[in-house]
Amino acid sequence: MPTPPALTRRQVLRLSATLALAVAGGSTLAACGNDKSALTGNQTNVSDYDKIIAGGPVAEAAAVDGNAWAAKIKAAGTLKTGGSDAGPLFSMKDPSTGKITGFDAGLAQLLSRYITGKADGPIALSITTVDTRETLIQNGTVDTVFATYSITPARAKKVAFAGPYYRSGDAIMVKSDNTTITSVKDLDGKRIATQQGSTTADRIAKDAPGAKVSLFPDDAQCLAALKTGRVDAYVIDQGILISNASTDTTLKVVGEPFSDDYYGIGVTRDDPSAKEFVNAWLTAIEADGSWAKLWKATIGTVVAGDAPAPPKIGSVEGS
Amino acid sequence: MVNTTRVLFDEPGPRARRRIALATVVAAVVVLAVLFWAYRGLDASGQLALARWKPFWQQWAVAFLLQGLWGTLLVTLASALVAFPAGTLLAVGRAGRRRPLRWVCTAYIEVFRSVPTLLLVYVFLFALPGVGLNLSIFWKLTVPIILINSAVIAEIVRAGIKALDRGQTEAALALGMTTGATVRRVVLPQAVRLVIPTLVTQLVALLKDSTLGYVVSYPELMKQANNLANNTKLLFQAFVVVSAIYIVINFALTRLATWLETRIRQRTGARPGGAPVAGGPVATAVDPVHDLPTTVAPH
Amino acid sequence: MITVLQDNLGALWQGVLTTLAITALAFLSSVLLGTLVAVFRVSPIPPLRLVGAVYVEIFRNIPLLALLILVAYGLPEVGISLSLFTTAVLSLALVSAAFACETVRAGINGVPVGQAEAARALGLTFTQSLARVILPQALRTMVQPLVNIFIGVALGSSLAAAVSVGELTYQAQQVGNRTAEAMLLFGISALVYVVIALLGGGLGSVLERRLAVRR
Numbered sequence: 001m002p003t004p005p006a007l008t009r010r011q012v013l014r015l016s017a018t019l020a021l022a023v024a025g026g027s028t029l030a031a032c033g034n035d036k037s038a039l040t041g042n043q044t045n046v047s048d049y050d051k052i053i054a055g056g057p058v059a060e061a062a063a064v065d066g067n068a069w070a071a072k073i074k075a076a077g078t079l080k081t082g083g084s085d086a087g088p089l090f091s092m093k094d095p096s097t098g099k100i101t102g103f104d105a106g107l108a109q110l111l112s113r114y115i116t117g118k119a120d121g122p123i124a125l126s127i128t129t130v131d132t133r134e135t136l137i138q139n140g141t142v143d144t145v146f147a148t149y150s151i152t153p154a155r156a157k158k159v160a161f162a163g164p165y166y167r168s169g170d171a172i173m174v175k176s177d178n179t180t181i182t183s184v185k186d187l188d189g190k191r192i193a194t195q196q197g198s199t200t201a202d203r204i205a206k207d208a209p210g211a212k213v214s215l216f217p218d219d220a221q222c223l224a225a226l227k228t229g230r231v232d233a234y235v236i237d238q239g240i241l242i243s244n245a246s247t248d249t250t251l252k253v254v255g256e257p258f259s260d261d262y263y264g265i266g267v268t269r270d271d272p273s274a275k276e277f278v279n280a281w282l283t284a285i286e287a288d289g290s291w292a293k294l295w296k297a298t299i300g301t302v303v304a305g306d307a308p309a310p311p312k313i314g315s316v317e318g319s
Numbered sequence: 320m321v322n323t324t325r326v327l328f329d330e331p332g333p334r335a336r337r338r339i340a341l342a343t344v345v346a347a348v349v350v351l352a353v354l355f356w357a358y359r360g361l362d363a364s365g366q367l368a369l370a371r372w373k374p375f376w377q378q379w380a381v382a383f384l385l386q387g388l389w390g391t392l393l394v395t396l397a398s399a400l401v402a403f404p405a406g407t408l409l410a411v412g413r414a415g416r417r418r419p420l421r422w423v424c425t426a427y428i429e430v431f432r433s434v435p436t437l438l439l440v441y442v443f444l445f446a447l448p449g450v451g452l453n454l455s456i457f458w459k460l461t462v463p464i465i466l467i468n469s470a471v472i473a474e475i476v477r478a479g480i481k482a483l484d485r486g487q488t489e490a491a492l493a494l495g496m497t498t499g500a501t502v503r504r505v506v507l508p509q510a511v512r513l514v515i516p517t518l519v520t521q522l523v524a525l526l527k528d529s530t531l532g533y534v535v536s537y538p539e540l541m542k543q544a545n546n547l548a549n550n551t552k553l554l555f556q557a558f559v560v561v562s563a564i565y566i567v568i569n570f571a572l573t574r575l576a577t578w579l580e581t582r583i584r585q586r587t588g589a590r591p592g593g594a595p596v597a598g599g600p601v602a603t604a605v606d607p608v609h610d611l612p613t614t615v616a617p618h
Numbered sequence: 619m620i621t622v623l624q625d626n627l628g629a630l631w632q633g634v635l636t637t638l639a640i641t642a643l644a645f646l647s648s649v650l651l652g653t654l655v656a657v658f659r660v661s662p663i664p665p666l667r668l669v670g671a672v673y674v675e676i677f678r679n680i681p682l683l684a685l686l687i688l689v690a691y692g693l694p695e696v697g698i699s700l701s702l703f704t705t706a707v708l709s710l711a712l713v714s715a716a717f718a719c720e721t722v723r724a725g726i727n728g729v730p731v732g733q734a735e736a737a738r739a740l741g742l743t744f745t746q747s748l749a750r751v752i753l754p755q756a757l758r759t760m761v762q763p764l765v766n767i768f769i770g771v772a773l774g775s776s777l778a779a780a781v782s783v784g785e786l787t788y789q790a791q792q793v794g795n796r797t798a799e800a801m802l803l804f805g806i807s808a809l810v811y812v813v814i815a816l817l818g819g820g821l822g823s824v825l826e827r828r829l830a831v832r833r
Contacts, residue, residue, distance in 0.1 A: 038374035038551045085536070086549040093546055096379030127456070127536035135448045196782075214702070215782050220548040221691070224555070228694030230702075247552065331662065339662050346665040364695045433769065433815035434808045435776035438787050445791065446800035527681040534780060541683060555692045562684040569679035 036096050048297040049101055054119040056110040057284045069274040070115050073143055079112035082128040082136050082145040086218045088243045089299050090148050100125060103298040104146040107165065110290055111144065114281045134158040137266050144278065145266035148237065150199040156318030161264030162278035164311045164319055169257020170200050171238035173226065173245065176252050181233050184258040187211045193222040193231040200235050203259050226251070243302040262316040279313050286310050366555055374551050375560045387543030388564065394457070394529040394539055398464040399522060405465070406472025407511070411502055413473065414480050431470035436528050439463035444535055456537045464528045468521065475517050479510035512583065519576040523569045540564060622802070626793045633789030634810055640703070640775040640785060641814070644710035645768050651711060652718025657748065659723055670719070677716035682777050685709045690781045706778035714771050721763040725756030758829045765822030769815045786810060
C-alpha cells in the first residue's frame with residue numbers, strides 16, 4: 001500500500017500547526033490576568049506571618065553550641081524538616097508565590113530562626129507522605145517533622161516526640177442539607193472520609209465501629225468525596241474543616257470536637273539532645289507569645305476567639 | 320491500513336448511499352445528543368461556570384503548571400536517557416549466545432516487565448530507606464521508571480533484532496567481522512531503526528509513568544495539579560486541565576511515531592516494528608500494523 | 619516474618635482477589651468496547667468514524683492516574699456516582715479499550731484482502747462480512763497483542779491503590795507499613811503480579827495454538 005509523500009508532508013504541516021496553535025494558545029493564556037482570588041486554600045495572613053518569624057526568639061550561642069544536634073543544624077545554616085505542602089492552615093504551598101505557610105510550617109521556621117539566628121528562618125522541606133515520617137527521621141533525611149503528627153505510643157517506639165505543641169480535636173463535616181449526622185454516635189453505619197496517615201481512622205473505628213472509612217491522600221480528595229456524595233461525612237481536625245466551610249456554603253461543621261489529638265514534633269531517638277533542645281525552644285516561643293501570634297495568623301483566621309493555651313509539654317504518653 | 324474500509328464494503332450504489340446518508344444523520348444526532356446531555360449535566364452542576372476555570376489561566380497558575388511540566392519532562396528525559404541504552408544492552412544480552420548473561424538478562428526482563436511501576440515506587444519509598452538506600456524524591460520516582468521501562472524497551476529492541484533477516488548477521492560474519500562488531504555495526508543499527516516508531520510511543524509510556532510523582536510528591540504536572548486542587552478547591556477543573564495537557568503532548572508524540580513509521584516503511588519497504596524484511600517467522604512481539612508495541616502497558 | 623504473613627494473610631488474599639476481579643472485569647469490558655470502537659472506525663458512517671478516532675486519541679493518550687481521579691471525583695458531578703471499585707474497573711477499561719481497538723483494527727487489516735472481497739462477492743453485507751468472515755480470522759493475529767493488553771490491565775490495576783481501592787499493591791503497602799516487613803510484602807506482591815503475567819501469557823499461547831489454522 002503506497003503512501004504518497006504529499007500525505008506525510010501534510011501530516012507534518014498539520015502537526016506543526018497544532019503545536020504552533022498550542023504554543024500561541026499557551027502564550028495568550030499566559031498573557032491573561034493574575035487574579036488570585038481563587039486561592040481559598042491559603043488563608044494565612046502573610047505579612048503578619050513573616051513578622052512573627054522574624055520576631056521569634058533566638059537561642060543563646062552557648063546553648064546551641066553545647067547541643068550536638070542543634071550545632072549541626074546551625075552549621076548547615078538551614079533546618080531540614082518534613083511536612084506537607086497541601087495541608088490547609090498547617091502547611092500549604094501557595095502556587096502563586098511558591099511559599100509554604102501555615103501553623104506547622106511557621107513553627108519549623110521559628111525553630112530554624114531559634115537555632116540559626118536568621119530572620120527568615122530558612123527551612124528545607126521534604127514532603128512527607130502517608131507513613132514516610134518515621135523512616136525519614138530514622139534515616140536522617142530530616143532533622144524534624146512538623147506534620148500534624150499525632151503522638152502515639154506506637155510511633156514513639158520509632159521516633160522521639162518533642163511537645164505536644166498543639167491540641168487538635170476531630171470534628172465532623174457534612175453537607176449543609178444533612179440533618180441525620182450531628183455527633184460522632186451518628187457516624188455508625190455511615191461512610192466516612194478522612195486523610196491517610198491521620199489517627200482519625202483509628203478513632204472512628206473505636207467510637208463508631210460500624211462506620212465505613214475511606215482514606216484519601218489530601219484534604220481536596222476528602223472534600224470532593226463528601227461534596228459528590230461518595231461519603232456521608234468527612235472527619236478531621238476541626239480547624240481544617242472550619243477553613244473548608246468558610247469558603248463553601250454547601251458544607252457545614254457539626255458538633256464539638258470529639259477527640260483529643262496531640263501533635264508532636266518528630267525528632268530522632270538516637271540523640272536525646274534533640275528532643276531536649278526542641279522542648280526548650282517550644283517553652284521559649286510559648287512564653288514570649290510567638291506561639292499564640294502564629295496561631296492567630298494561621299488557624300486563628302478561621303477559628304474564632306483567642307489563641308488557646310498550648311498543651312503542657314510532655315503531658316502525653318509517648319512525648 | 321488506508322484501504323481497510325475500501326475492502327470491507329463496495330463503492331456504494333445509490334441505495335447504499337441513501338442508507339449511509341440516513342445512518343450518518345442518525346449517528347450525528349445521537350452523538351450530538353450525548354454531547355449535549357453531558358454538557359447539560361456539567362452545566363447544571365455548575366462545573367462549567369467560567370469562575371471555576373478562570374483561575375487556571377491566571378499567570379500564577381500558568382507559571383505553576385509550567386514548573387510541573389518542567390518536572391514531568393525532566394523525569395521523562397532522565398528515564399529515557401538511561402532506559403533506552405540499558406534496554407538495548409539487555410536485548411543484546413538476551414539475544415546473545417553467552418549462557419549466564421542470557422539467563423540474567425531474560426530473568427531481569429521477564430520480572431521487571433511484569434511488575435507494576437507503582438509497586439516498585441513503593442519499594443523505593445517505604446522499603447529501601449529501611450535498609451539504608453534512601454534516594455532523593457526525584458530518583459525515588461525515576462529509578463523505578465527506569466528499571467521497568469528498560470525491560471520493556473529490551474523487548475521492543477529484541478523484536479527488531481528478531482525481525483532482521485539472518486542473512487545480515489551471516490554476511491557480516493562471512494566478511495570476517497567479529498560477533499561484537501556484527502552486533503554493533505550491522506544488527507543493532509538496522510534493528511533499532513526498525514523499531515524507532517515503537518520506541519517513540521514508549522516515550523508516551525514513560526511520560527505517563529511520571530504521573531506517579533503524585534504518589535511520591537515530586538513536583539511534576541500531576542502533583543502540581545493536586546496542589547492547585549487543594550488550594551482552589553477546584554479539583555475537577557485542575558485535573559481536567561492537566562489531562563488536556565497530557566493528551567496534547569502524547570498526541571503529538573504518537574503522531575510523530577506514525578509519521579516516522581510511514582517514512583521508514585517508504586525507505587526500507589519494510590513494515591517497521593517487527594515485520595520481517597524477507598519472509599521468516601513473523602515477529603509478533605510488535606503489532607505489525609500500528610504503533611502498538613505489544614509490550615506497552617496501557618497506562 | 620512468618621507470623622506477619624499468617625496474621626495478614628486475609629488482607630493480602632483480599633488484595634489478590636480484588637486485583638484479579640478488577641483485571642478480569644476491566645479486560646473483558648475493554649475487549650468488548652474496543653471491538654465496538656474498532657467497528658466504528660472501519661464503518662462507512664463518518665460521524666461514527668470520527669467518534670472512534672477521537673475516542674482512541676483521548677484514551678490512549680490520557681494517563682490512567684489522571685483518568686482515575688477524574689472518574690472518581692468528576693463523574694459524580696454529573697450525577698454518576700460509582701463505587702471506587704467500579705471507578706477503577708471503568709477507568710482501566712476505557713483506557714485499555716483504546717489499545718484494544720487499535721489491536722482489533724490491526725487484526726482486521728491483517729486479514730488478506732481476498733477474504734473481504736470473497737465475502738462481498740457472496741453477497742454478505744458489511745456487518746455480516748465483518749462478523750462472520752473478517753473478525754474470526756483477525757482474532758488469530760490479535761491473541762499476542764491482547765495478552766499484552768491483559769498484562770497491562772493487571773499492572774495498571776495497581777494504580778487503583780492511588781484512589782484507595784484495596785487491591786494487592788494497596789494492601790501490601792498498608793500491611794508493610796503496619797508491620798515493618800515492607801520488603802517481604804512487596805516481594806510477595808511482585809511475585810503475584812509476575813504469576814498473573816505468566817498465566818496470561820500461557821493462556822495466550824494455548825489460545826493461539828487452538829486458533830491456528832491447520833494446514
